[in-house]
Amino acid sequence: MSKSVHISEEEVQQLQRTVEMFEAITQAQPDDYQSLEILKEAYTNLGQKTDSLRISSKLADAYEKNGQVFKAILECEGILQESPGEDDVHKRLARLEIQAKQAVGETVPVPPSPPMVEAKPAAKPTMEPPVVLTPIQQANEGDRALANILVTEKLATAQALQPLLQQLQAMRNVPHPERGLPLSLAQMVVNEQFAKLEDVLTVMLNKSMLPYLPLANYDVDREIACLLPLDLGWQFCAVPFDQISRSVLVATANPFQAAAKRTMETKLKANVFWYVSTPAEITTVLKRAHRLEAGTKPVAPQ
Numbered sequence: 001m002s003k004s005v006h007i008s009e010e011e012v013q014q015l016q017r018t019v020e021m022f023e024a025i026t027q028a029q030p031d032d033y034q035s036l037e038i039l040k041e042a043y044t045n046l047g048q049k050t051d052s053l054r055i056s057s058k059l060a061d062a063y064e065k066n067g068q069v070f071k072a073i074l075e076c077e078g079i080l081q082e083s084p085g086e087d088d089v090h091k092r093l094a095r096l097e098i099q100a101k102q103a104v105g106e107t108v109p110v111p112p113s114p115p116m117v118e119a120k121p122a123a124k125p126t127m128e129p130p131v132v133l134t135p136i137q138q139a140n141e142g143d144r145a146l147a148n149i150l151v152t153e154k155l156a157t158a159q160a161l162q163p164l165l166q167q168l169q170a171m172r173n174v175p176h177p178e179r180g181l182p183l184s185l186a187q188m189v190v191n192e193q194f195a196k197l198e199d200v201l202t203v204m205l206n207k208s209m210l211p212y213l214p215l216a217n218y219d220v221d222r223e224i225a226c227l228l229p230l231d232l233g234w235q236f237c238a239v240p241f242d243q244i245s246r247s248v249l250v251a252t253a254n255p256f257q258a259a260a261k262r263t264m265e266t267k268l269k270a271n272v273f274w275y276v277s278t279p280a281e282i283t284t285v286l287k288r289a290h291r292l293e294a295g296t297k298p299v300a301p302q
Contacts, residue, residue: 018244024217038247142254145257172235213275
């Protein structure tokens, strides 16, 4: 195995764990281009050119199946730069370029222009400052979004979920470490036996189009898990679990908390890839990373 001279032995080991995990994920989910992107970058950082090109080919397939023709073209061009004798890739590239030209060639009728009217000076709109939500408000907003989806998919009724939402709001104001578990509507729905965990996960994956990651099988480095402050991880039930170059991989138990995700992305200052994991798995990683025990304060990473 060739190694990049610019990465340490510890980084090599972390990349190898990433490769092992994401090879398994992409075998189970071959159209998951987000995981394929991460796998390709890991192989590239390890200096494994052959494997990187192999994943590029799979990535081109996944892009094409997801309707991202131009990205598939870029992958094919990248393969041919490294291996110009690939006849199959040349044929695929030619076919993709035809698809791209057909897509660009589609025209939309342009309506006739309205007659010219002398414009009057418009009144200056009054600018109101944007409303900035606190992390607790962002988390509550995400809970409501997930609740709406669970109701729409008939996994629970609005009447059944309303007490859980109220309970979560009250729990979010309790300072850590008095909280027992990360705050997750999905986990509460399962605990109350309104729905099975498998059914909740299926709905979240289908509606968010994010891949599932079995976090229990992932060896999470403590420093990476602590990239996000504990309180945000607890409020949002989310945890970073890997970092590759400028990208951070984050597991979440609620993929529909848009404002919270923006907050976490800003805090991490990185290109974030999102995955769905179970609340229990996220809990385990958070507790292990922050060395939480009953009645103790979290320990900051050195």
